[in-house]
Amino acid sequence: MPDTEKQQNRTGAVRKILRFLSGMPFSFALLVIILAACAAGSIIPQGKTLSYYFETYGASKGGLVVGLKLNDVFHSVWFLVLAGLLCLNLILCSVSRFGKVLAAFRKTKNFGIWGSWLTHLGLLLLIVSFTAGQFLAKEEVVYGIAGSTQPLGRTGLLLTIDSFNVSLRDDYTVEQYTAGLTVTDAQGRTVSGKASVNHPLDAFGYSFYQDSMGWASWVDILKDGQPVKTDLICTGEYTTPDELPALALYFNKFYPDFGLDDNGYFTTKTPLLNAPRCLYGIYYDGSLISMNITEPGAPIDVHGYTFVMRDPTEYTLIVARTDPAAPAAGVSALILIAGLVLAFYVRPWEEKRRKENGSAPDKD
Numbered sequence: 001m002p003d004t005e006k007q008q009n010r011t012g013a014v015r016k017i018l019r020f021l022s023g024m025p026f027s028f029a030l031l032v033i034i035l036a037a038c039a040a041g042s043i044i045p046q047g048k049t050l051s052y053y054f055e056t057y058g059a060s061k062g063g064l065v066v067g068l069k070l071n072d073v074f075h076s077v078w079f080l081v082l083a084g085l086l087c088l089n090l091i092l093c094s095v096s097r098f099g100k101v102l103a104a105f106r107k108t109k110n111f112g113i114w115g116s117w118l119t120h121l122g123l124l125l126l127i128v129s130f131t132a133g134q135f136l137a138k139e140e141v142v143y144g145i146a147g148s149t150q151p152l153g154r155t156g157l158l159l160t161i162d163s164f165n166v167s168l169r170d171d172y173t174v175e176q177y178t179a180g181l182t183v184t185d186a187q188g189r190t191v192s193g194k195a196s197v198n199h200p201l202d203a204f205g206y207s208f209y210q211d212s213m214g215w216a217s218w219v220d221i222l223k224d225g226q227p228v229k230t231d232l233i234c235t236g237e238y239t240t241p242d243e244l245p246a247l248a249l250y251f252n253k254f255y256p257d258f259g260l261d262d263n264g265y266f267t268t269k270t271p272l273l274n275a276p277r278c279l280y281g282i283y284y285d286g287s288l289i290s291m292n293i294t295e296p297g298a299p300i301d302v303h304g305y306t307f308v309m310r311d312p313t314e315y316t317l318i319v320a321r322t323d324p325a326a327p328a329a330g331v332s333a334l335i336l337i338a339g340l341v342l343a344f345y346v347r348p349w350e351e352k353r354r355k356e357n358g359s360a361p362d363k364d
Contacts, residue, residue: 021085022092030086037082041073074134083131090124115343122336129332133325140206143234143317145216146180152320157204158184162192164316166213172270177210179316195318206320215254216315217278217296222306234315238283241305249300249307252279252291256312266293278309 020026044065045052053071054062069076094117101117140153149160163180178196183203191203200207219239221229231239238250255268258277266279281291282302294300300307323329 018092021089022096023089027086027089027093030082030089034079034082034086037073037079040070044070044073046072046074074131080131083127087124087127090120090127094120094124110346112342112346115339115341115346118335118339119343120339122332122334122339125332126329126336129325129328133323133329136325137321137323140320141211141317142320143214143315145232145313145315152183152206155206155320156186157206157320159208159318159320160184161316161318164213164314166271166314168271172272177213177316179210179318181208181318183208206322209319209321211317211319213314213316215256216313217251217254217309218311218313219249219251220308220310222308223304225306239307244303244305246285247303247305248283249309250281250283251309252281254278254312255293258293273312276312278312280307280309 048071050066050071053065056062057065065071069078073079097117101113105111105113140155142150142152142159144150144161146161146164149158151157152159160182161179162182165178167175167178169175176196178194180192180194181201182190182192183201183206184190185204191201193201193203195201195208195210197210200209202208214235216232216234219231219233220227221231221239221241223241223243229239229242233239233251235251235254238248240246240248253266255266255275255277257268257270257272257274259267259269259275261267266277276296277293278296279291279293280300282289282300284303290302292300294309296310296312297308300309
């Protein structure tokens, strides 16, 4: 086979590959898969421990979630590959069509001709900015009771939880969580406001989201009747006497309105503090030596020490997030919207059809 013919075959093969990569069917298939992945990433909680997925979804489904990396969709290799292929598709499509679109615009002066091209560009920029945000965004988590102040990781900011309120409906389901917050920077400047679900407080480049809540309890530790330590612990935390750290009281669960269900299991009848009870465990050298339920204020005696759990109170969990790519995502969205408006409202194809049919344009 002559060299010229081989070169032509290679060129033809490359063109076929480029046409496939820039074609609409390939773009549509990628979009469907990526949208399905985004839906899975929204439904399945992301970034939890592996045990969480096996406990929540069972052995087989949990294994499938972890195996397909659906527990961390937006950082998975396959999702990044799909996003990269879609970006390549949009780039090739935009580059190959730019000359024709520009020539058509110079001829007709109809801005609607840019609609499809701008839509592709906006979608491309939106994917790039969203992907960049997944790696550049920073997130800090703070939890505490009303009146507490604590540092926000290594940001140099201090977060004060001024207040926390849970609004309940008549059937005791939660209507809204609302936290009053004050954020203080290293120079002493402050920003105060409220954060509720879907309504964050913005301060010093961070958005503060009201995420969830739980219960905490004060614990007094006494030895020979004399107080030696007072601690505040949330459910899932423990406290120990300073003189005997091998001895620990673990706060398992809190029941605001304690009762028993039909099977005799512990439950809470309402979220109100009507009959509060604390489920606790006592550990020594890492081994559980007893577990029981107690009402606030009742003494728990063990190894010469007395633990008193008292004054249960709600705590709130606040998530602070900053995303440097967010402005770029906003600009990308505006470009995408502009492209859609030009494509569907200016409607350049209708003018072309009228000219082909020899009809006059519609009048208002």
